[in-house]
Amino acid sequence: MLKLHTRLLSNGRRLLNNTTNLKPAIPVISESQPPLTTYFAAKQFTDNYTTKQKAKKLRRREKKLKKKITKEVNILKQYDLKNVPFSVDPVLGNSNCKFIENILNKIDNQEMNLSYGIDRIEFEKVLYGAEKLSIDQSSSNETMRDSIKTIEEHKKKAIEIILNSRNTSAEDKRKLATKYAVEEMQINEGDTASPEVVAGVLTTKIYFMMQHVKKFKKDVTTRVKVEQLVHQRQSILKYLKKISPERYYYTLAKLGLSDDVIIREFAMSKQYLQDFKVWGDKQLVKETKSMKVKNEKVQALRDRIDSYNDLAKQNYELLYGKK
Amino acid sequence: MARQNFVGLVVSQGKMSKTVKVRISNKVYDNRIDKEIVKRKDYLVHDEGNVCKEGDIVRIESIPKISKRKYFAIAEFKQNKGQQFAQYEDLAKSRIKEEQQLFLESFKNHKMEFNKIITQISDMKKLDELSYKLRNGINDDSVNDEVLINEINDIKAKYNINSWPTTESTLELEVNKPVYTNEEEKRVFFMDFILEQLNNEKFQQYKSNILGGNVDKKKNIQKNLMRTWILNVNNELPFKLPE
Structure with a gap:
């Protein structure tokens, strides 16, 4: 009697609080039509002409097959749970992120700024003033005026070429990018050292260094430095998560990173360079014999389960019609 | 008799349906080293409705055994940190979309301002040229003095200039602005x-x-x-x- 009482309790037990918010994860389908699962692949069909003996045999086969399928599905599930890939690139972040793109657009924009941090509008104003002054100081002779004008025009062209961002050094570009990153990430005006700003500046640094690594494959030192910067960014963002999770998730979205990239371990290994195609589609890690066997096995398992799924769908349609 | 109760942290979620792993830690006195050490135990806990997220702190309560390793169910949320994190993530995405639009707008505004300054400078140059021509009497046959004066007046009216050449500043430089405001x-x-x-x-x-x-x-x-x-x-x- 007591046993029956406890058994009754075990079914459909609800939370003590928060009962209204509960929603079942899988939509409940009426009993006549069960949800489609892989186990339908094991279904053995019988008709009126099958003998008793045959039916028994088929039932036994179905049971056996179902067991096998359950085991295989679980093995693959466990394998996938253990080997989860990074959701985004742990170094460069999501490629859809606009953070770096916006900064590069600003640097290249000649109407906004020239190199060495010179403002374009100020530049135009100053040159106009200089031209006017030199004309006013000269005599009122028309030919002299024209010659001075042409000289000033040449000067302006020369300065524009010198100050064009295409002709400036990489260091100058990096400095401008840092400035813009600080402006983009700061909480209030004059903020230069909050975790968000540090993470933003590190991201720009990593971007420029990674461009270098892509070009020069043999430069190991820079690659190591990039790894250090990535770790630095990880640690400062971990700290930010502790003090203010809201700001943390905002920064992640801004820089195109994700939570798992910050929490999980990262090494600038050859495996990483191969996986994220830093140097194109090139094999860098040699597959060992044992790994090859293992990978082939996993692939074969995956193919088998796919075939089970197809078969299950066919059987399901035979039993209950199309969904 | 009251049911067995624990408070613990959700460490894994989403791997099994309607099940989470909850870590319970308690202090145990070790006689050999003469101090308290922390012991941990992980329980599989029933979560009807899949509401828990990793990082939540929950109270769990014992129930009749459901399966081989499952004999606890979630009773109450002490801190729903994990659920808050998921909320923040969604919030951040919408905020960044808005900011991207603001950025594009500011880009456009700057372009307009730049064009405005360039046209002003070219107008000033024209004004210089015209006033020079008037003063020294250099004039083409086709153009009257009146036309020149009208053109000069138009430009003057456009930028609120009283006389040309002036002593007042027409283009304000950032260099001339004072460094301090108070x-x-x-x-x-x-x-x-x-x-x-x-x-x-x-x-x-x-x-x-x-x-x-x-x-x-x-x-x-x-x-x-x-x-x-x-x-x-x-x-x-x-x-x-x-x-």
């Missing part, structure tokens, strides 16, 4: 000058009044004390600051 910023800007003045023999008395009993202290301490005094705007300086 008294405090001004004092910060002229800090070296003020300290130098106060260290003169002229203001010996004044300095000793500021420092009070701290006259014999070290030079750097004296400087810091004077700095704090100067940065208080209510204290009047005995001399005028340069413009």
Whole structure:
């Protein structure tokens, strides 16, 4: 009697609080039509002409097959749970992120700024003033005026070429990018050292260094430095998560990173360079014999389960019609 | 009898349906090392409705055994940190979309402002040229003096200029703007000058009044004390600051 009482309790037990918010994860389908699962692949069909003996045999086969399928599905599930890939690139972040793109657009924009941090509008104003002054100081002779004008025009062209961002050094570009990153990430005006700003500046640094690594494959030192910067960014963002999770998730979205990239371990290994195609589609890690066997096995398992799924769908349609 | 109760942290979620792993830690006294150590145990806990997220702190309660390893169910949320995190993630995405649009708008605005300045400069150049022609009587046969005067007046009206050439500034440079906007910023800007003045023999008395009993202290301490005094705007300086 007591046993029956406890058994009754075990079914459909609800939370003590928060009962209204509960929603079942899988939509409940009426009993006549069960949800489609892989186990339908094991279904053995019988008709009126099958003998008793045959039916028994088929039932036994179905049971056996179902067991096998359950085991295989679980093995693959466990394998996938253990080997989860990074959701985004742990170094460069999501490629859809606009953070770096916006900064590069600003640097290249000649109407906004020239190199060495010179403002374009100020530049135009100053040159106009200089031209006017030199004309006013000269005599009122028309030919002299024209010659001075042409000289000033040449000067302006020369300065524009010198100050064009295409002709400036990489260091100058990096400095401008840092400035813009600080402006983009700061909480209030004059903020230069909050975790968000540090993470933003590190991201720009990593971007420029990674461009270098892509070009020069043999430069190991820079690659190591990039790894250090990535770790630095990880640690400062971990700290930010502790003090203010809201700001943390905002920064992640801004820089195109994700939570798992910050929490999980990262090494600038050859495996990483191969996986994220830093140097194109090139094999860098040699597959060992044992790994090859293992990978082939996993692939074969995956193919088998796919075939089970197809078969299950066919059987399901035979039993209950199309969904 | 009350059911068995624990408070623990959700460490894994989403791997099994309607099941989470909850970590319970408690302190146990170890006789061999004579101190308390933390012991952990992980339970599989029933979560009807899949509401838990990693990072939540929950109270769990024992129930009749459901399966081989499952004999607890979630009773209450103590802290729903994990669920909050998921909320923040969604919030951030929408916020960044808005910011991207603002960025594009500011880009456009800057372009417009730049074009405005360029047209103003070209107009000024034209004004210079026309007024030069008028003054020196250099004129083509086809154009009258009146036409020139009208053109000059149009440009003058456009930029609110009374006479040309003027002594007033028509294009404001950023270099000419003052570095400070209020008294405090001004004092910060002229800090070296003020300290130098106060260290003169002229203001010996004044300095000793500021420092009070701290006259014999070290030079750097004296400087810091004077700095704090100067940065208080209510204290009047005995001399005028340069413009």
